[in-house]
Amino acid sequence: MPRLQIGLWETSVANPAASFQKGLLQRDETRIVQGDAFDLINQLAARSVDLIITSPPYWGLRTYKERHNWDILTEWKRSRDKPTSIPPYRWYSDHGGLLGMEPFPEWYVAHMVEFFDSARRYLKATGSLWVNLGDTYFARWASIRDRGRQGLGNNPRERRRVPMGGFRQEKQLLLIPSRFAIEMQERRWILRNDLIWYKPNVPPRPEKDRLKLSHEHFFHFVQRPTQGRAKYYYDRSQAETGANDVVTCNVRAGQDDHTATFPEALITPRILSSSPVGGVVLDPFAGTGRALAVASRFGRTAIGFELSSDFVRAARKQLARASD
Numbered sequence: 645m646p647r648l649q650i651g652l653w654e655t656s657v658a659n660p661a662a663s664f665q666k667g668l669l670q671r672d673e674t675r676i677v678q679g680d681a682f683d684l685i686n687q688l689a690a691r692s693v694d695l696i697i698t699s700p701p702y703w704g705l706r707t708y709k710e711r712h713n714w715d716i717l718t719e720w721k722r723s724r725d726k727p728t729s730i731p732p733y734r735w736y737s738d739h740g741g742l743l744g745m746e747p748f749p750e751w752y753v754a755h756m757v758e759f760f761d762s763a764r765r766y767l768k769a770t771g772s773l774w775v776n777l778g779d780t781y782f783a784r785w786a787s788i789r790d791r792g793r794q795g796l797g798n799n800p801r802e803r804r805r806v807p808m809g810g811f812r813q814e815k816q817l818l819l820i821p822s823r824f825a826i827e828m829q830e831r832r833w834i835l836r837n838d839l840i841w842y843k844p845n846v847p848p849r850p851e852k853d854r855l856k857l858s859h860e861h862f863f864h865f866v867q868r869p870t871q872g873r874a875k876y877y878y879d880r881s882q883a884e885t886g887a888n889d890v891v892t893c894n895v896r897a898g899q900d901d902h903t904a905t906f907p908e909a910l911i912t913p914r915i916l917s918s919s920p921v922g923g924v925v926l927d928p929f930a931g932t933g934r935a936l937a938v939a940s941r942f943g944r945t946a947i948g949f950e951l952s953s954d955f956v957r958a959a960r961k962q963l964a965r966a967s968d
């Protein structure tokens with residue numbers, strides 16, 4: 645059996661800290677590992693991944709049933725002479741902060757680029773990064789639910805007061821995907837496409853003074869080389885007919901109690917065009933493992949990280965079904 649030098653081997657799910665030992669991942673193997681992507685990413689071997697494709701938690705919408713420290717801003721202010729600065733992710737997570745629940749969009753963008761700065765070390769020079777992100781409207785009193793701000797019925801919610809100031813004003817569309825993409829460009833990432841995912845089946849909204857938000861962004865980044873122009877693996881014949889940067893695709897009903905599952909029709913052309921057969925595909929915020937299942941079905945080695953043990957369990961079931 646050929647082996648890839650990925651240096652990742654899961655030995656136990658019960659104790660994530662002890663669940664790795666440096667080892668080898670077998671070709672064609674699919675793995676989802678429970679834990680914080682910011683830690684797990686550093687278990688990979690340098691330059692071992694062909695494609696990172698992911699949809700991180702968006703800002704200010706869902707907790708995915710994980711616990712968050714709602715007093716984290718107060719704690720940060722107390723601990724600092726300069727409370728206007730942004731805590732690094734390590735401080736934030738050590739103090740109970742969840743990615744996506746940062747008190748300010750600026751903290752979230754900083755943490756996201758911090759993650760992709762680390763991830764860059766594990767991506768091959770010819771590799772690609774696809775990041776799916778949706779936007780958020782600012783509300784001074786935000787409703788944050790286990791499964792999303794727009795969750796209906798008895799989906800439990802947390803009300804939090806978000807400090808206003810600058811662009812953070814009532815009713816404002818925050819342009820978080822753009823803020824993230826611009827910050828990535830500042831960090832030597834080359835943006836190749838801002839693919840718009842149009843979602844024709846988004847449910848009606850009660851607001852009468854604006855249009856429905858019915859698209860998300862799917863950014864394609866590659867690495868800026870030290871010299872010359874970026875060269876990376878890409879097979880455009882695997883993209884949709886017409887190879888346009890707007891893709892229409894229905895939102896799927898969540899799977900296994902997850903409300904933000906990737907539609908296969910959206911990710912399959914990305915995986916096929918941006919990674920070679922036999923390549924390694926990583927989804928660091930894997931949810932129920934849809935990207936891993938697709939990658940593996942098309943002959944890629946797939947690795948996923950996921951914080952929630954419930955979703956990891958669901959992903960393992962999905963991957964087992966896919967390999968039957």
Ligand SMILES: C[S@@+](CC[C@H](N)C(=O)[O-])C[C@H]1O[C@@H](n2cnc3c(N)ncnc32)[C@H](O)[C@@H]1O
Nearest residue numbers: 680681701708904905906929931932934950951
């Ligand atoms: C938008 S969802 C991804 C859904 C996925 N694309 C799918 O098809 O199921 C984001 C996921 O990131 C997970 N997550 C949040 N913070 C994380 C972290 N620090 N490390 C790893 N996973 C995290 C959440 O539990 C959630 O399942």
